[in-house]
Amino acid sequence: MHMADALLSPTTGIAMWVASGAVLAVASRHVGAREDDRLVPLMGMLGAFVFAAQMINFTIPATGSSGHLCGGLLLAILLGPHAAFVVIASVLTVQALCFADGGLLALGANMFNLGVLPCFVAYPLIYRPLAGAAPSNLRLALAAIVAAMLGLQLGALGVVLQTTLSGISSLPTKTFLILMLPIHLAIGVVEGLATTALLLFLRRTRPDLLGGTAGSPTGAAASIRPLLASLALAALFTGGVLSWFASTQPDGLEWSVAHAAGIEPHAPITPPAPVAWPDVNAGTSLTGVVGGIVTLALVMAVGSALRRRRATTARSTP
Amino acid sequence: MSAAAIELSGLSYAYPDGTPALRGVNLHIAHGEAVAVVGANGAGKSTLLLHLNGLLMPSGGEVRIGGLAVTRATLAQVRRSVGFVFQDADDQLFMPTVQDDVAFGPSNLGLPALDVEAWVRAALEAVGATHLAKRAPYRLSGGEKRAVAIAGVLAMEPSILVLDEPSSGLDSAARRRLIDLLQSIRQTRVIATHDLDLVLEVCGRVLVMHDGQVLADGSPNTLFADSGLLQRCHLEPPPSGPSFRGCT
Amino acid sequence: MTRLASALDDLRTLDSLASRDTILAHRDPRAKLATTLAFIVTVASFDRYRVGALLPLALYPIALAALGDIPSRLLLRALWLASPFAVLVGIFNPLLDRATMLSLAGVELSAGWVSFTAILLRFALTASAALVLVASTGMQPLCAALTRLGVPRVFTVQLLFLYRYLFVLAGEASRMATARSLRAGDHSRMSPTVYASLLGHLLLRAFERARRVHGAMLARGFDGELRHADSWRWRRSDSLFTAGWGAFFAWVRIVDLPAAIGALLAGAAR
Secondary structure (H helix, E strand, C coil): CCCCHHHCCHHHHHHHHHHHHHHHHHHHHHHHHCCCCCHHHHHHHHHHHHHHHHCCCEECCCCCCEECCCCHHHHHHHHCHHHHHHHHHHHHHHHHHHHCCCCCCCHHHHHHHHHHHHHHHHHHHHHHHHHCCCCCHHHHHHHHHHHHHHHHHHHHHHHHHHHHHHCCCCCCHHHHHHHHHHHHHHHHHHHHHHHHHHHHHHHHHCHHHHHHCCCCCHHHHHHHHHHHHHHHHHHHHHHHHHHHHHHHCCCHHHHHHHHHHCCCCCCCCCCCCCCCCCCCCCCCCHHHHHHHHHHHHHHHHHHHHHHHHHHHHHHHCC | CCCCCEEEEEEEEECCCCCEEEEEEEEEECCCCEEEEECCCCCCHHHHHHHCCCCCCCCEEEEEECCEECCHHHHHHHHHHEEEECCCHHHHCCCCCHHHHHHHHHHHCCCCHHHHHHHHHHHHHHHCCHHHCCCCHHHCCHHHHHHHHHHHHHCCCCCEEEEECCCCCCCHHHHHHHHHHHHHCCCEEEEECCCHHHHHHHCCEEEEEECCEEEEEECHHHHHHCHHHHHHCCCCCCCCCCCCCCCC | CCHHHHHHHHHHHHHHHHCCCCCHHHCCHHHHHHHHHHHHHHHHHCCCCCCHHHHHHHHHHHHHHHHCCCCHHHHHHHHHHHHHHHHHHHCHHHHHCCCEEEEECCEEEEHHHHHHHHHHHHHHHHHHHHHHHHHHHCHHHHHHHHHHCCCCHHHHHHHHHHHHHHHHHHHHHHHHHHHHHHCCCCCCCCCHHHHHHHHHHHHHHHHHHHHHHHHHHHHCCCCCCCCCCCCCCCCHHHHHHHHHHHHHHHHHHHCCHHHHHHHHHHHHHC
């Protein structure tokens, strides 16, 4: 599930940007260092594939609900974790920019939940050890399903953590977890099955595609693993600590402004707050609502005036 | 001494799974010639063409471009001389705008930015696509894409132009523009095509391929009148019949 | 029409908007990117119960959409399509946060409804800002801006290639899905086996096309590095643009305009 701007506080959002941005820089350097010029068109093409695949649904038998491929694990298996992360990051960016899917502030969080976790945790730490060097079809399926399930669980945990730390939603953490985790367990199974189906298809039709681009040989993976695991944990920790710290202190700007004006700053928010502040004065009275309506009308008037001016300028220019 | 533009000696090629695609092709093409390569699907036309700029390397025999043998070491030089226009223009136009795409080749040659701009402008003018410079490739029509692809290749000033099915998917107007362009270019041209009418208008020489071999090599009028040959190669004579319109 | 096909249509519309010559198109993409990011952070910095104070910020997407000749119909449609998710998550707030916050002419509104409205408003603001950014700038200038700002080239090149081939590959996928549905008869929903096969073939096509594109790149001398001409120059108008909007955001953040207007009107009424 995509994280949304509307649920994120700036500190959590920015912390996740920093974490994902760091991983993106490292991953980009790895991809560049591979010196494989086939990667440029291949990564673009597979990104387009994942984008398209995410929008085609199939019906899950016996449930009537629909599912679709997310693609994170598949990309990691086909391209290796670094290239796969760059691809996923690019797909998420296009979705955020062009489809209001997720949002720009949440982009860092989404890159983390849907990119870092499948590529740098689920793939190397779960799929590769389970699948081994040349897995049988059944072993491959098992490895893919378990890796997908766990990867998506971690992603769901990420969403819950980021939402809780932001304090915008009133949903209590425990309830959120109870809602998210079982659903994502099911989604994980579907993802694992879809990934397996595609991998087996490739095995039948073009096994050469699996060998060459399946990522770094086992030797390198063994040394990357502890580095990646610690990187992921560090990012999680940083994001968590920063957000927690920010949310238990009064908002920095408000605090300094209030302090300068000699007013007592608002009491800190401890998420989730079940009761509204007794002394919130903006927008809670009738005058505030009326003022809001007038403001909106003003804004719309400016907007349409600008449009009319553009239209007349366009008409008058030959 | 003038080396041939293209020289193939005993060129053979087999796919990785062992299927033979080319069986000992011998060919000599002089500078400035316009040669068509025709044959049914699977005859080996595209495979032959892909050897001319080293995208495929032979299993046996040799390819020489302007006297230079095509090897891994000479690839960069060969690709400067041989411009390849692919069958699917979408495979070729991979940059964000037309201008960027036509500039791709010259930039890779290490030219300074101003020179690149000039070459791009000249190439777009040659194909009549100057007005498309800022457009994104996916918003072009089939004919426009083909024209821009050719511009992208011309911008590298190659001495040989290789085109794989250039008229496929074009409407009559775009096809006419293509034929006019191909007639106006002075470079050596090698064109793989199903469009036998185009062959009659543009090319003075035809290679008829079948099953990985060149079965016939001669003037279009002569070959297209040979119904036995056409039948053996699973071809049909062009709708317009043998033509006496000028070919260079 | 399938979901994919309509998404592609929307994307094409967005892209063709971006290529027009408007006032906004002349602004350096870095300026537009910076103000959009500042805008989104400003929106996010309001606490969960502020609704009124957010409203003046609507000026940013509305004004830019006007200056960029972006039809409001397009923005509203995109917001509408993406809204279910915001509603889905926000709807818990009214259910859980029941304490009364507002009393309007005898009607009591709980704090939960206030924060839910805030969530929807925040979503509308941030989503429309992002769309206006792309519609007034275009992917290629945006990627150029990102590269200039230090984003790794591997990533921006990937963005450009993804965008370029999105239309091609997703177009193929859309046609395959449509063709299937035309022969699906009673089985309008896709079964997993058909799905696996359809996607499998699409994946193969992706690999094949990547191989051909790679060949086309090599044929024109590709040596691993994509050289890109970037002709954007930061001008004074760009500084004014960024500073002006930045100041506006800061002012809105500090001053609650609707409350002030309301108080003014209430004072005038007495």
